[in-house]
Amino acid sequence: MNDDQPEEWFRHSSSTVWGLLSIGGAVAVIVIDAVTGWHPETTAGGLLFALVAYAAFIRTKVGVSEGDFVLYHLYSTVRFPLAALESVSVGRTLGAYSGGRTHVSGAVGRPMREAVKGGKRDHKPLSNQSDFIEDRLNSLAQDARERRGIKRDSDEQFALAEDVRRSWDWPLIAITAVVAVAFVVLLVI
Incomplete structure (x- = not known):
């Protein structure tokens, strides 16, 4: 863990909205x-939709926290040392490359028309x-690599990439x- 690393989070600008x-x-x-005549299956369906919307739009994000690169997915979180991150590229989804593995997140991506252009598009970070x-x-x-004195694509960087941790939001x-089970049961009966 590296406390002097700034904490930053990224997601689609419209995700929260x-x-x-x-x-x-x-x-x-x-x-x-509820006002027009309560139906339990409608309540269960609405709750299920709200839970999935929360997981898909609000929970998903990528960022840096406590010296780690962090990917919040729908129901899990993946963390590994930021210095192990070889590169990030954003197409339709974000691809983070580390230790020969690709970690993908839909929290950040390009619109279809922009992703199709690929290398033809102008790179405009501003x-x-x-x-x-x-x-x-x-x-x-x-x-992060410079602070630790690690060269890119070195054995030290690949060793750091072995420290991938996944936790589930139980x-x-x-x-x-x-x-979901309640919704299905209420639909069937």
Whole structure:
């Protein structure tokens, strides 16, 4: 762990807005259903939709925390030392390369029309969010390697890449599973 590493988080600029709109829509459906004649399957479906919207839009993000590169996925979190990060590239999704492995996250990506252009597009980190995030994460990884005195593509860097840790968000998984089972049971009966 490296306490002097700044903490920074990145995601699509519209993710939080879409997440809140989705959750708000689910809550509105539940409230309207409760006012007009309550149906338990509608409540369960609305709750399931809100939980998945939270996991997909609000929980997912990538960033740097306590000297680690961190990827928050729908139901899990992947962490490894920032100095182990070889490179980051952003296409339709973010690809982080470390120790011969690619860690992918949908928290950051390019629109389809921009991703299709590939190498033909202009790299504009000052006006393009995806270019900025790509450059910033690559810069933070380079700074972390320099602080530790590790050369890029060295044995030390590859050894650091072995320290990949995945943790699961068991409470969110359990709540989602219970609501999904309740929803299916209520639809069947």
